[in-house]
Amino acid sequence: MKVTLFITCFNDTLFPQTGQAVVKLLERLGHSVEFPLEQTCCGQMHFNTGYQRESIPLARHFVEVFGDAEIVVSPSASCVGMVREFYPRLAEVSRDPKLARAVAALIPRVYELSELLVNKLGIEDVGAYYPHRVTYHPTCHSLRMIRVGDAPLRLLRKVRSIDLVELPNAEECCGFGGTFAIKNADTSMAMLGDKVRNVLDTHAEVCVAADNSCLMQIGGALHRQRAGVRPVHLAEILATTEEDGR
Numbered sequence: 526m527k528v529t530l531f532i533t534c535f536n537d538t539l540f541p542q543t544g545q546a547v548v549k550l551l552e553r554l555g556h557s558v559e560f561p562l563e564q565t566c567c568g569q570m571h572f573n574t575g576y577q578r579e580s581i582p583l584a585r586h587f588v589e590v591f592g593d594a595e596i597v598v599s600p601s602a603s604c605v606g607m608v609r610e611f612y613p614r615l616a617e618v619s620r621d622p623k624l625a626r627a628v629a630a631l632i633p634r635v636y637e638l639s640e641l642l643v644n645k646l647g648i649e650d651v652g653a654y655y656p657h658r659v660t661y662h663p664t665c666h667s668l669r670m671i672r673v674g675d676a677p678l679r680l681l682r683k684v685r686s687i688d689l690v691e692l693p694n695a696e697e698c699c700g701f702g703g704t705f706a707i708k709n710a711d712t713s714m715a716m717l718g719d720k721v722r723n724v725l726d727t728h729a730e731v732c733v734a735a736d737n738s739c740l741m742q743i744g745g746a747l748h749r750q751r752a753g754v755r756p757v758h759l760a761e762i763l764a765t766t767e768e769d770g771r
Contacts, residue, residue, distance in 0.1 A: 526556045526557075526595065526596060526646075527556070527557050527558075527559060527594075527595050527596070528551055528556050528557070528558050528559070528595070528596045528597075528598050528641075529558075529559045529560075529561065529591060529594035529595070529596065529597050529598070530544065530547060530548065530558055530559065530560045530597075530598060530599070531564060531567075531591065531597050531598065531599040531601075531604070531605075531635070532544040532547075532560070532564070532599070532600070533566075533567065533599060533600075533601045533603075533604040534565060534566040534567075535601065535604075535737060535738055536600060536601060536737055539737065539741070540737045540758065542761060543600050543737060543758045543760050543761060544560075544600065546600075546758070546760040546761040546763070546764035547598065547600050547638060547760045547764070548560075549764045550651060550760060550763050550764040551598070553651075553652065553764075553766075554646075554648065554651060559594075561590050561591070563586075563589075563590050564587075564590050564591070565583065565586060566583055567583060567584075567587060567604045567607045567608060568580035568583035568584060568587075568607065568615075569603065569604060569607040569611075569703065570703055570704065571583070572607065572611055572615070573703055573704060574704055577614070577615065577618050578618060580611075580615055581615050581618065581619045581624075584612045584615040584616065584619075584624070584628065585619075585621075585624055587608065587612070587631075588612075588624065588627040588628060588631055591631060591635075592627055592630075592631055594631075594634060595634065596634055596636065596641065596645070597631070597634055597635045597636065598636050598637075598638055598641045599635070599636075599637060599638065600637075600638045600735070600737075600758060600759070600760045601637070601735070601736055601737070601738075602637045602664055602666040602667030602670070602671050602673060602735045602736050603664065603666040603667075603670075603703075603736050603738055605635055605636070605637045605666075605671055606666045606670035606671045608631075608632065608635050609632050609635060609670075609671060610670060610671075612628045612632070613625070613628055613629070613632075615628075616628045616629075637667065637671055637673055637735060638735065638759065638760055638763075639667075639673055639676040639677040639680055639735060639759060640671070640673045640676050642676070642680060642763075643676040643679055643680060644676060649679045649680055649682075649683045650683040651680065651683070651763050652766060653683075653684040653685065653762060653763045653764070653765055653766060654684065654685040654686055654765060654766050654767040654769075655684050655685070655686065655687045655762050655765050656686040656687070657687065657688065657730045657731050658688040658690060658727075658728065658729045658730045658731070659681065659687055659688065659689050659690070659729055659730070659731045659732075659733055659757075659762070660689075660690050660691070660692040660724060660727040660729040660731070660732055660733070661677060661678060661681060661689070661692060661695065661732075661733050661734070662692055662695060662699065662720070662724075662732055662733070662734040662739060662740075662743065663677070663695055663696060663734070663735075664699075664734050664735055664736040664738075664739045665698050665702070665739075666736065667734075667735045667736065668696060673735065677733075677735055677759050680759070680763060681733070681759070681762070684762060684763070685767070687762075690727045690728075690729055691727070692723055692724065692727055692732075693723040693726055693727070694719070694723055695723075697716070697719060697720065697723075698716055698720075699716060699717055699720045699739045699742050699743050700712070700713035700714065700715070700716030700717040700720065700742060701713070701717075701738055701739050701741070701742035703738070706742065713742075717742060717743070717746050718746070720743055720746075721743065721746045721747060721750070721752070724743065724747070724752075724754060725752060725754070729754060730753070730754060730755065731754065731755050731756075731757050731762075732744070732747070732754055732755070732756050732757070733756075733757050733758070733759050733762055734756075734758070734759065735758070735759050737758055740756035740757070740758060741756070743756055744756030
């Protein structure tokens, strides 16, 4: 299958290793990966701060870049959620029926990585090997917006030599939420404090999630506390094989 990678501006700028892991993983599973250089921001930050009309050109550009793709995959539940949930709203605001048709036609082909693997391709064992104690944080957008369910956990349970431990109160938000962390800093830090205490209670070496935005929030606090717990994106664990450690 030809898969087109929607890397997101956040990953492209700050976490390029996640995109590299997605390519490595999908190619190992026998798929070809295309990466359109013309792609840019999905517009989530603009939309969430009230700039709906200013987000319309970004939605229009997205369907121009990815409109012909067989499958679009992204290592970000947050940005996939933006496309699925809010691009129809942007098309409505634009009053452009051509854009509305293009968005409606594209949305069924846009997947977050774990749901592509588990729900679309029917794969749970991707041949990964990761000999570390790991706990999983389900991000709000993966859990509540695009509803990936237990797809990430089903993939992690099949990873060889992993010690997967349950995160207490896992479904509680980390407090990031894009501009929420800026506009409501005190509340955000209180939520982050609860999340970090729960991560530390697991005695895990690694905290994993499907969104690097949340991992940046959690990882920042863990780093400041010199806790010794690493934030790692799900794609990077799934891409790792026993041969990588030799």
